[in-house]
Amino acid sequence: MASQASPEVVDEKVTNSTTVPANDHPFENKETLARHQPISNASSTEDVSPDAQEGVKDVEAITMTWSRTHLYMAYIFLWIIYFVDAMNSGVTGALTPYVTSSFQRHSLTATTSIMSSIIGGLWKLPLAKILDLWGRPQGFLMMSMVLTLGLIMMAACNNVQTYAAAQVFYWTGYNGLTYTMSIFIADTSALKSRAFAFAFVSSPYIATAWIGGPIAQNFLSGAGFRWGFGTFAIVTPIMTMPLFLLLWWNQNKAKKTGLIQQRNSGRTTFESLKHYAIEFDVIGVLLLCAGLALFLLPFSLYSYQPLGWKAPMIICMIIFGGVLLGVFAVYEKYFAPVAYIDYSLLTDRTVFGACILSGVLFVEFYIWDSYFPSFLQVVNGLNVTETSYIVNIYSIGSCFFSLIVGILVRITGRFKWLALYFGVPFTILGVGLMIAFRQPDQNIGYIIMCQIFIAFSGGTLVICEQMAAMAAASHQQVATVIAVEGMFASVGGAIGSTVAAAIWTGVFPKQLAKNLPTEALPELTTIYGSLTTQLSYPIGNATRTAIIESYGETQKLMLIASTAVLVLAIGSVMMWRDINVKDLKQVKGVVF
Template structure:
């Protein structure tokens, strides 16, 4: 699965540039993020309904369908649609892993078990995947790079797929909460997509009534989702009773802030490194994905440390400091020209944040700032060509035109990093609202509660066995 992701990261900028729609990377990321948001609760219910082996096989099939659409797409719309299946499969795979980890009863061991599989495979698959992707670009094409996984994935998981009987459509729809899911994805899509698409062709898109109407309808649809999910849904997507605990609310808020800070900076980082940093596709993807390697290694260290320290708040504070530091350092690093940008790889690894769930701010800034800067250097027609493809201005490094393109990318990416560090500063406020959880004491409390329930069950059974028997009826 990781090899599929890392090779795909190499191909993505070139696939969108093939259709003269490189700026749609942010739009595609928003659509994929919306699919992730909605699919997590749905896929957890599917895993309970169909079983875990079938869910692993289903994840592989969904990713294979997505890669098939990537390989055979004739326009950017089909390419973005393939991303929906790909993300759905990847999310399904991840949620099953989390469900398996949640079965571990001892809290102090969950951190280690949760990160161990990913940590062991992160570095080999990162380098293997990016080198494989780069060689596919050099010796074949991005279409074959995607297409090979359409065959590999189903075959590799074929042993886990067993035939089963699907229940009635109404029952499945009720159990999965499909009405709420449709309202949620519709509300978020109509609210967030216009913010990113505005500026794709021109920065005056907000003057069009359709953009404003979509946002208004999107907000109303999202409100309808909250009403439906909170009052009418028999199986709500949001477990309202479970999120009333203070730490749960604060944790959700911190995930939103981290996702926003990450989404402002990272979607076009690979393109920035290739254009302004003069990196090869594979090297740029390795730098971009250094965060994921750092996440896995850092999570493994944190899991081991939590097992020994058994207190959560010190590690949360350390994570907040690293995130703010990693968001702030690129403000300086993106202002360095030429190969000195290689220093960024050493610092971006400290940024261990969650996978972005929304790229709205990034797309809005990128699609507004970069076109204006390119147009000021090259004119509207030539600037539009450069904006639509990272290979449209393949001039030799050091020439006046290439330096102008590099400067436009530098200034735009620096604007994004400033926004990222401003958002990440909110984590300092959130940190003071988190209550420290002593994992050892919590495990002892749960064990004592389990012992009480077991003792009650044994006593109840003994009382039933000692009850007098009515001879006529045979009842106790």
């Protein structure tokens, strides 16, 4: 089994006698088919793709220049960065309800992630162009700096608005950093080994799931949540620098050997600013970000307005958001010099199906997960550490099982059957069962069982969806394809958080008003807005029992919505072609 995942010096070359079955191939037209046609065994001295963009040429030159030792070192550094990031996200997730509660805004726990999900997801497409035009090391360094800035802002925030702004920087940097590393893995791994490579670098989540909660608990009990963020603001740049230096060293080495030619655009500073503003479609990005934000945020903010949905601010936000989304569509079709999305990619049903699945998985996940940690503490009486263990079953199980999926893809060359016959059915089963089991009168063991179902199936679907998107693209298109898939995921996460916040703000306070004993009704607003206040009532107390019952009714509606959304996952996977990744060559040089 170990030999199946062993790195190889050069990506697989397929002999001329080998052909790809027509019904297995991801392309239907001859022009795109030619990009993935099997090729003859090449000599060890490969050339950089002449028609590729500069960033792609640079990374091909790096893989042709570096040694196998440097390849191993790069993957070790990747594993370490993923380890730190996994710890970071675990601690941040555990601390967030307490940050919002410290400002008496616990109900905004999901809302703080809406803007960060939108911007973090939409930023991936401009980032893909940065990676393709400027280079992988430059994009990696930029995202590390943005992530660090977000952590500093979170440590220094004094109100929920500043924290929400900090979340935008944090998740833009976090998603951008993991996205950049994903592109690097795609650049340095053969298609048949890529599923295992992705699973390998994600494996730190198996360990960090056990330590994120205790770390968060220690910060809350001691130095406070600010030092939790501050510590990672120091650790993150230190841990990301070795990989950047390794890439930078080999890029300079490739320049000295002549594989990377010196480039001079001949443009003035103003001309360069104009050029990149067009290339990155700045106007389109701003229209889309503003439109989605204005349209989605009212669903979680309306309960704070005295007039609710009839409030002028809420009505204006929805109308202007819808108008801006319409203006974006018109601008992209008729006026944009460079379109924000390469829509030709979405005409391939495998790519489109992978993107739809990515969006669906994030919508349903964020609907049921947004208030899950609070539920476990209030309803089941768990502390922060114990809660983190339950919440992180998904991370542990999905990352463990994705290693098995990676090996199966490498052996069989196929991934569609794993998603269609295991991933989708077991995800629906796990989420559907939680409608009955995530209730106050149920044993927590049933919740753990459901989480295991969702974890194993989720790990399968994430790997398979990424493989589907990448297998239906050339090396030149990989960064864009993964960015589009990531955009669907992040927008899906924003929609899921919006639905969760809308259900929570629309149902939970009404249930509290209905269930609370008369003497506790004056505290309704405080109970609704603070997790700490909810936990201050001992289990068995009439007020705590009313709060628990209110959680149960609200969570039931969230889970019903999640299960309904998952129906779309069946059709999205059925759209994929049954591609055999053993027959496709994408990358060059010393690769995994």
